[in-house]
């Protein structure tokens with residue numbers, strides 16, 4: 001495969017439904033050469049042509065470049081604090097099939113085994129068209145694919161069990177993958193320095209500098225929830241005291257309301273945050289304030305021009321926007337206050353991590369198709 005062919009596949013992946021003429025312009029190739037490229041990619045069962053989605057525009061119908069019906073696919077998986085899921089994703093990002101279930105208190109090894117069984121079934125169903133897997137996880141992943149998820153109490157869980165000897169196997173932290181997805185397919189496309197913060201059980205995130213995710217020396221960057229912006233008397237599951245994450249998640253709400261630590265922290269937090277009664281509303285406002293203050297600290301330190309929120313961050317912004325934004329602006333250095341960097345809900349919402357996992361796997365696969 002030539003470089004031009006790979007570029008064309010990348011364009012079709014990034015802009016599903018692109019017309020042949022637009023794709024030709026984007027890769028800087030004439031229409032004749034593009035016709036030949038499309039023909040070759042069709043023979044290789046990578047690309048096909050089909051009608052464009054109706055846009056409402058009048059005129060001659062054009063054809064769009066679409067994934068080949070027998071083309072390669074990726075399995076994109078996510079493990080959250082409450083459930084696992086696996087999607088079959090084609091070129092362009094569309095989902096062809098999905099499977100998943102609740103964690104239901106199972107161990108990390110059991111969850112990865114269940115996920116692996118689903119991947120195996122899907123590989124048979126799609127007759128070996130699935131070429132690789134990307135997995136999003138609520139913790140840190142070592143280079144040899146061992147997962148530690150302190151909030152779930154999981155240590156040394158072997159993710160490779162999900163697909164032993166896979167041709168392509170990528171895994172990453174959910175907040176990092178959500179940040180990457182938001183900068184590729186979400187609201188942060190084109191931002192200079194985008195900060196993404198995701199609250200589930202605890203808080204994680206990532207900085208995307210000019211489209212490139214800062215992953216750190218060990219690949220464990222973005223653990224913003226473990227900066228000491230919280231109450232120094234509160235011990236975090238990570239072992240440190242005063243972590244910011246413990247001031248903004250479901251455990252913070254439970255502490256403020258005198259409840260037991262909930263087994264389903266995200267569902268619990270959503271219920272409290274949307275409860276209009278005075279006591280839960282006051283707790284949500286306190287937590288939103290702690291979130292806003294911390295965001296200000298990060299914007300001051302990183303000089304971000306956009307902040308996106310995922311997970312419970314979206315719920316807090318919707319429930320207590322005045323408190324969150326007042327604390328944010330009060331914490332900003334005065335020169336930033338005239339035009340504070342916007343704090344917005346992530347466009348991809350709860351799908352951010354799994355979309356990011358699909359994108360990472362597709363990036364690896366597109367490089368191999370050349």
Ligand SMILES: [Zn+2]
Nearest residue numbers: 226236238243
């Ligand atoms: Zn911590």
